[in-house]
Amino acid sequence: MSHLIRLATEADLAAIMELEKASFGNDSWSRPTMRAELMAPHTYYLVANQDEKILGYAGLSKVASSSSADIQTIAVSELHRRAGIGRQLMQALIEQAAKLTATEIYLEVREDKPAPQKLYEQLGFEKIDRREKYYQPDGVAAIVMRLTIPTTVKSEPVVLGIETSCDETGIGIVRGTTLLANVISSSMDQHARFGGVVPEIAARAHLEALEATLQKALETAGISIKEIDAVAVTNGPGLAGALMVGVGAAKALAVAIDKPIYAVNHLVAHVAVDILERGKLETPTVALLVSGGHTSLLLVRDLLNDVELLGETIDDAAGEAFDKIARVLGLSYPGGPEIDKAAQYGDAKAIRFPRGLTLPKDQEKHRYNFSFSGLKTAVARHVELAESKGEQVSIADVAASFREAVVDVLVTKAINACQDNNVPRLILGGGVVANSRLREVAKARCQEAGIELRIPALSLCTDNGAMIASLGAQKIMAGEAPSQLDFGVYSTLPV
Amino acid sequence: MTQVLLAIDTSAGTAVSVLVDGVVASESYDANSMQHAEQIGVQIQQGLEAAKKTASDVTAVAVGVGPGPFTGLRVGIAAAKMFAEGVSAPIYGVGSLDAIAFANSLDQPTLVLTDARRSEVFFGLYQGKTAAGVPTTLLGPGVKKQAELEVQLQAAGHNYLLANTQVSAANLGLLGLAQLAEGTANTSVVANYLRAPDAVPAKGKKVSG
Numbered sequence: 001m002s003h004l005i006r007l008a009t010e011a012d013l014a015a016i017m018e019l020e021k022a023s024f025g026n027d028s029w030s031r032p033t034m035r036a037e038l039m040a041p042h043t044y045y046l047v048a049n050q051d052e053k054i055l056g057y058a059g060l061s062k063v064a065s066s067s068s069a070d071i072q073t074i075a076v077s078e079l080h081r082r083a084g085i086g087r088q089l090m091q092a093l094i095e096q097a098a099k100l101t102a103t104e105i106y107l108e109v110r111e112d113k114p115a116p117q118k119l120y121e122q123l124g125f126e127k128i129d130r131r132e133k134y135y136q137p138d139g140v141a142a143i144v145m146r147l148t149i150p151t152t153v154k155s156e157p158v159v160l161g162i163e164t165s166c167d168e169t170g171i172g173i174v175r176g177t178t179l180l181a182n183v184i185s186s187s188m189d190q191h192a193r194f195g196g197v198v199p200e201i202a203a204r205a206h207l208e209a210l211e212a213t214l215q216k217a218l219e220t221a222g223i224s225i226k227e228i229d230a231v232a233v234t235n236g237p238g239l240a241g242a243l244m245v246g247v248g249a250a251k252a253l254a255v256a257i258d259k260p261i262y263a264v265n266h267l268v269a270h271v272a273v274d275i276l277e278r279g280k281l282e283t284p285t286v287a288l289l290v291s292g293g294h295t296s297l298l299l300v301r302d303l304l305n306d307v308e309l310l311g312e313t314i315d316d317a318a319g320e321a322f323d324k325i326a327r328v329l330g331l332s333y334p335g336g337p338e339i340d341k342a343a344q345y346g347d348a349k350a351i352r353f354p355r356g357l358t359l360p361k362d363q364e365k366h367r368y369n370f371s372f373s374g375l376k377t378a379v380a381r382h383v384e385l386a387e388s389k390g391e392q393v394s395i396a397d398v399a400a401s402f403r404e405a406v407v408d409v410l411v412t413k414a415i416n417a418c419q420d421n422n423v424p425r426l427i428l429g430g431g432v433v434a435n436s437r438l439r440e441v442a443k444a445r446c447q448e449a450g451i452e453l454r455i456p457a458l459s460l461c462t463d464n465g466a467m468i469a470s471l472g473a474q475k476i477m478a479g480e481a482p483s484q485l486d487f488g489v490y491s492t493l494p495v
Numbered sequence: 496m497t498q499v500l501l502a503i504d505t506s507a508g509t510a511v512s513v514l515v516d517g518v519v520a521s522e523s524y525d526a527n528s529m530q531h532a533e534q535i536g537v538q539i540q541q542g543l544e545a546a547k548k549t550a551s552d553v554t555a556v557a558v559g560v561g562p563g564p565f566t567g568l569r570v571g572i573a574a575a576k577m578f579a580e581g582v583s584a585p586i587y588g589v590g591s592l593d594a595i596a597f598a599n600s601l602d603q604p605t606l607v608l609t610d611a612r613r614s615e616v617f618f619g620l621y622q623g624k625t626a627a628g629v630p631t632t633l634l635g636p637g638v639k640k641q642a643e644l645e646v647q648l649q650a651a652g653h654n655y656l657l658a659n660t661q662v663s664a665a666n667l668g669l670l671g672l673a674q675l676a677e678g679t680a681n682t683s684v685v686a687n688y689l690r691a692p693d694a695v696p697a698k699g700k701k702v703s704g
Contacts, residue, residue: 193696200565200692207569207686211576225581241566244532245573251536252574255543256550256581261536485536 003055003085005092008038008045015054016047023075027135037072044096048076048085055080058089062100067155067477068177068279069097071107074116086116090123098149103156104178105149106279108134111141120145128179129277129457136443144277146178157229157476160217160253161469164246165238165266166293167191167202169209171217172466173228174473179276180221182459182466185209192333196323197292199239206245217465228257230482232472235263236493238293243489251485260482262472266463267495268307270429271300272471273460284423285454286310288414290438291430291463292319292334295370295410297417298495303471304478307495310417311368314357318406319432321372325402328380329395339399340435346400348437353378353405358412368417375405407438411445418451427454433461499552501539501578502668505531505571506563506591507609511538512664513546513553517672519665520546526661531570539578553582557671559591559662561687562617562636563609572686587671588684592619594667596630599658604633606648606655608641609662616641617689620648620655627677629670638689 008016013035020028029037037059038045045059056076062069071093076085097105107125109116117127125145134142156176163170167188173181187205191197218225233250236243247263254261271287287298295313300306316324319336326335331342356371379402386393418426426446432438439455446453460466500514508526512519521542525534543550558575561568568591579586592607596619599605604622611617619635639647648655674680 194694195696198692198694201694203566203569204686204688204692207573207576210573211580214577214580225583241569244566244570247532248535248570249573249577251532252539252578253581255536255540256553256578258550485540486533488530488533 003048003050005046005048005088008047008057010035010038012047012054012057013038016057019054019057019075019077022078026137029073043072044093046089046092048089056085056089058093060093060097062097062102063280066177066280067102068104068106069100069102070279071105086119087123090119094123094147094149103149103176104279105147107145108142109145110135111143117143117145123147131457157473158223158227159230159232159469159473159476160228161232161264161465161467161472162246162250163234163266163269163463163465163468164206164242165234165236166242166291166463167197167205168463169206169213170463170465170468171213172464172469173217173221173223174276174466174469176473176477177275177279177470179466180223181217182464183213183217183220184459184462184464185213188334195327195333196320197239199241202239203241203245206242210245210249225257228259230260230262230472230476232262232264232468234266234269234468235487236266236490238266238491240489240491243491247487247489255485261485262475262480263483263487264468264471265493265495267294267296267298268303269467269471271298271307271427272303272474273429273456273464273467274427274454275474276460276466276470277456282425282452284421285425285427286414286417286421286423287427287429288410289429290318290410290432292323293317294430295372297368297414299417299421299423303474304480309495311366311370311413313370313372314366315371315373316376318370318372318410319430321376321406322432324376325379328383329398331395336432336435339403340437342395343400343403343437344396346394346396346398348400348404350394350397351382351401353382353401355405355409358409368413370409370413372406375402403435403437407435407441410438411441414442415445415449415451419449424450425452425454427456429456429461431462434458496554497552498554499546499548500555500557500668500672501542501553501575502557502664502671503535503539503571503575504559504591504594504662504664504667505535505567506559506561507567507662509534509538509571510559510662510664510667511542512668513542513548514665514668514672515546515548517669519668520548522663522665524661524663528564528567531567535570535574539574550578550582553578553584555584556586557589557668558586558684559594559667560588560684561591562611562638562689563591564612565686565688568686572684576684585682586684587675588681589667589671589674590619590636590687591662591667592617592636593630593632594662594670595658595660596621597628597670597673598663598666599656601630604653604655605658607658607660609660611638615639616644618644620653625677627673629673629677629679636687636689
């Protein structure tokens, strides 16, 4: 018996939902989500039907302004698998993507499903990334795959990005929206005995790491320096002395290879990194950027033209708070992973530490701002008080309760920002994203609130050159003029 | 093949020079000690244009490795390193005080002093040159309070002239070429800070009385 492949319509929704639930169980999309997908102007959904019965469906997403497309979903009814229906649906979507001038197609697939992975590989997709615990609640990793559609015209610039705003010397190379290399040299170990980043040490380390980092990036990307079409560099915000190393290096490199240079904002670049994994940035989105240097909430309506700083920390950055509390607890630097580890067996509700700037009176002026200094003092007092009374302090309980307070504030404010602004998605960035509890709580609360959560791979969350290159490439592809060669560095550069 | 040397020094202001076959073809100096990051790209580009050369003509890079105030010093070294990478040219490190000394006859002991901030000076004492013209160092480079340095030099019985203290990238380039000629050019380009970073290991601090 033969089947037919045709465009899906709203009338197929019920049949599609039935198949969706049977195929994906508790990970399946809701009916409203599916309906929105089917009806969206930038999606292309197909069904395979036989008589009145839907045997399979698949969807593609392609935004006009982007050169890449996404396979949104694909399912074939259990009884009709191994009949080539999945392959036909995929081939039809690939054809459509090519018609829409996409140069790449991305998809995510469960790591524990070898059969579809094999099909995608046969169709020319290659594995480019792995996302730990992507499918919940099963905790199964996702494999990100990409198909490059050959084009005759080179439309995607090769951009080299240099990042030196804090303690990571990052050099990344992208081709349009595709990541080619992301090499990071960190001076973290040299700061350990000081309990925090020492700007002069960081700047010295950048200078020493430059050449080797550049060489490794070129080698990883498999390109020669002559193939670079443009240089992008962070010129703020960050540590001035550290930023200057990168800016001096980038300018001289641009002059040496006779290519344009783009000065890039570090915080916005943290958001632009998502494009390297998804081919595009879904907007509007709220971004929560949390590191040793920043704790910021951004509202991104348009990556290049409309980014608003909703709020930021008024004292310590969240990562700094982790470092300082680690010291109080006798744990080592950097504090984030140490506290994460110590908190594993602790009771997060053992001590109710204060949540900075969350009281009703703070809501007017500081709804999206953060403060961790009061929390830091409260934890230190708690420990000192217990010690002075000769009581044993449970490091696990203090670590867990402290971590819970930080995470609670971060996620609560991020979700408020989404809901207040009617933004259905949140992207995380910055080194503190490595914190397991932050990811856990963000996932749970976003799911509850119906907010799509994006967590880039950790190597793209921490400071890196690839994000700088990615934002640079976006500017170029949007036709933005390069920066003048005399730009400066700004430690408090606004978004 | 024409030898084109790009010389850079940011140990004080921003100095850039292009030397073609050992002859200074262009030279610029911006005295502002707070504008290195802004100036460096522009001065390299304009220096090449003024010398009627393109970046890809450059066959070697020489850079002042200090001593000098750190933040500015690094900008020039970072730029020189990446320029050299960009055009696949060798890079040589030249002492910034040596480049000042180079411009002097050095018939008598000559003291080179530059501002090290915090009421200290970077110094080097030189006398005589090698056959190729490379200054011979008697003392330094070092960092000290000027008064202390003077006491030390007097005690050692040194009489000296005080040299002009502005680094010229052209002289730095010429010195680099002299070192290359006599085989003493320094291929390891490491900033000569002469001071450790200001930082003290963290101590626990009580917050309650």
